[in-house]
Amino acid sequence: MIGEHVLAGYAHDAGGREALDLARAIVALTGGRLTVAHVHPPDRPAAAGEARTLLDQAAAHLDDQPAEYVAHEGRSVGRGLTTLASRIGADLIAVGSPEGGARGRISVGATADHLLHSATEAVMLAPFGYTPPPGLHRITVMYVRRPQADEAVLHAAEAAEKLGVPLRLVTLALGDAPKGPLYDDLALAIRLASDAAKLPPEALTAELAEGDDVADALGAIDWPEGELLVCASSEDAGVHRVFLGEVALKVLRAAPCPVTVLPRGYY
Structure with a gap:
C-alpha cells in the first residue's frame, strides 16, 4: 500500500509545515517510514549548513515523530526530491502549497509543477492552510x-x-x-x-x-x-x-x- 515510505519536502514556510503535517498523518495511518528533506542549491557554500538548520526546525515541528532528515543537493527542488525518493525507496512525495493561495485549496508552485509532470513516485499535495483531521474519513x-x-x-x-x-x-x-x-x-x-x-x-x-x-x-x-x-x-x-x-x-x-x-x- 502506498505510504510505506513517505518523503516530505520541507521549506521554511507554511507550505513546508503543512507538508510535514500531511506526511505525519499518512505514516500514522500506514505505519510507514518518514523521511524529511530540504533540497539546497549546489553552488552556494553556506547552503548545506542552512539546510541542516532548517531540518532542525522541521524536527522541532514534528516533535517526537520518528523520522530521518536529509539535506539533499539539487539544482531544482522538484528534481531533487524525485532523485532522492528513488535513491531511498520512498513511494510517496508529500509537498505543501505556496503561501498566498486560497485557503483550503491546492496551489501549484514550481516544485509541485515539476513533480506533477515527471515524478516517478506518487505525489501528494496539501491544501494551503491544511490542518490534519483526527483521522481518515x-x-x-x-x-x-x-x-x-x-x-x-x-x-x-x-x-x-x-x-x-x-x-x-x-x-x-x-x-x-x-x-x-x-x-x-x-x-x-x-x-x-x-x-x-x-x-x-x-x-x-x-x-x-x-x-x-x-x-x-x-x-x-x-x-x-x-x-x-x-x-x-x-x-x-x-x-x-x-x-x-x-x-x-x-x-x-x-x-x-x-x-x-x-x-x-x-x-
Missing part, C-alpha cells in the same frame, strides 16, 4: 474509463480495505454531456473495486459530480473532513511517471482536501 477516486483510472480504483480499494474506510468513486458530468455512458462507467468501476477488495456494500459508493465546469461539479458533492482524493496520471504520462492532464489539474486546484496523484502503471 473516506477515500475518493476521480474516475474516467481508461486503464490508468482503473489502476487507481484497484489501488484505492485495497487501501480502503486495509485502512477500514469507505471508498467513493466520482465521475465528472460537465455541461450537457450524456449521463448514461457515465453511469455505465461508474458501474464498471464499482465492479473493479468489488473484485479488488472486500469492502462492505455500504462502504462502496459512486456518484456523478455535475456542473458547468470542474469547480462547479466538485462543489456540488460533499467533502467531509478527513477526505483524501486520488487521481490517475494522464495517458500521456510515461510508464511509471506522473503526468497530470488539463482536467485533472483543474480537479486538483478545486479539491478541498489533500490529493494524491499516482504514476502511470503504478501496479
Whole structure:
C-alpha cells in the first residue's frame, strides 16, 4: 500500500509545515517510514549548513515523530526530491502549497509543477492552510474509463480495505454531456473495486459530480473532513511517471482536501 515510505519536502514556510503535517498523518495511518528533506542549491557554500538548520526546525515541528532528515543537493527542488525518493525507496512525495493561495485549496508552485509532470513516485499535495483531521474519513477516486483510472480504483480499494474506510468513486458530468455512458462507467468501476477488495456494500459508493465546469461539479458533492482524493496520471504520462492532464489539474486546484496523484502503471 502506498505510504510505506513517505518523503516530505520541507521549506521554511507554511507550505513546508503543512507538508510535514500531511506526511505525519499518512505514516500514522500506514505505519510507514518518514523521511524529511530540504533540497539546497549546489553552488552556494553556506547552503548545506542552512539546510541542516532548517531540518532542525522541521524536527522541532514534528516533535517526537520518528523520522530521518536529509539535506539533499539539487539544482531544482522538484528534481531533487524525485532523485532522492528513488535513491531511498520512498513511494510517496508529500509537498505543501505556496503561501498566498486560497485557503483550503491546492496551489501549484514550481516544485509541485515539476513533480506533477515527471515524478516517478506518487505525489501528494496539501491544501494551503491544511490542518490534519483526527483521522481518515473516506477515500475518493476521480474516475474516467481508461486503464490508468482503473489502476487507481484497484489501488484505492485495497487501501480502503486495509485502512477500514469507505471508498467513493466520482465521475465528472460537465455541461450537457450524456449521463448514461457515465453511469455505465461508474458501474464498471464499482465492479473493479468489488473484485479488488472486500469492502462492505455500504462502504462502496459512486456518484456523478455535475456542473458547468470542474469547480462547479466538485462543489456540488460533499467533502467531509478527513477526505483524501486520488487521481490517475494522464495517458500521456510515461510508464511509471506522473503526468497530470488539463482536467485533472483543474480537479486538483478545486479539491478541498489533500490529493494524491499516482504514476502511470503504478501496479
